[in-house]
Amino acid sequence: MTYQRLTQSASCGCGQSKFEVDGVPIGRFICHCTICQSLYKAPYADVVMLWDGAITLPEDQPFTFRKYRPPPALRRATCDACGAPVIGFLRLAPFVRLAFSVATNFSDQSLLPQSSVHIFYHSRVQDVDDSLPKISGYWPSEIAVTKLLFSHPH
Numbered sequence: 837m838t839y840q841r842l843t844q845s846a847s848c849g850c851g852q853s854k855f856e857v858d859g860v861p862i863g864r865f866i867c868h869c870t871i872c873q874s875l876y877k878a879p880y881a882d883v884v885m886l887w888d889g890a891i892t893l894p895e896d897q898p899f900t901f902r903k904y905r906p907p908p909a910l911r912r913a914t915c916d917a918c919g920a921p922v923i924g925f926l927r928l929a930p931f932v933r934l935a936f937s938v939a940t941n942f943s944d945q946s947l948l949p950q951s952s953v954h955i956f957y958h959s960r961v962q963d964v965d966d967s968l969p970k971i972s973g974y975w976p977s978e979i980a981v982t983k984l985l986f987s988h989p990h
């Protein structure tokens with residue numbers, strides 16, 4: 837399956853924290869982890885994954901990066917104005933650097949791939965009734981995300 841190249845801007849909900857996207861997404865998944873639940877103030881996050889080279893951050897960044905878990909945790913940026921997550925980066929290996937942002941941050945969501953899997957489903961606060969696979973457990977969830985990389989090589 838080949839996804840459409842995304843060439844668009846994205847931003848947090850309040851619009852203060854913007855970034856540019858130019859690249860083919862790797863995949864999209866629904867994350868039920870407790871960090872996403874608390875940062876997004878929602879039962880889960882609907883996340884689009886790209887190569888980090890697809891992302892251009894502005895020079896003047898009204899957002900702050902933090903790590904919420906020891907390595908290999910995501911570096912997540914939250915907006916200084918609204919507190920919502922803007923973008924996250926993960927270095928899996930020297931040449932495997934990924935970027936993550938929620939679907940609603942993208943200016944044209946019609947071009948995004950469909951979500952293909954639920955991860956960290958063991959920490960869900962709400963059951964989801966759909967036909968997608970539901971992965972429980974830390975490593976099985978990480979592996980499910982890694983599999984997206986191999987199904988959409990770039």
Ligand SMILES: [Zn+2]
Nearest residue numbers: 867868869872
């Ligand atoms: Zn999560």
Ligand SMILES: [Zn+2]
Nearest residue numbers: 848850915918
């Ligand atoms: Zn904001």
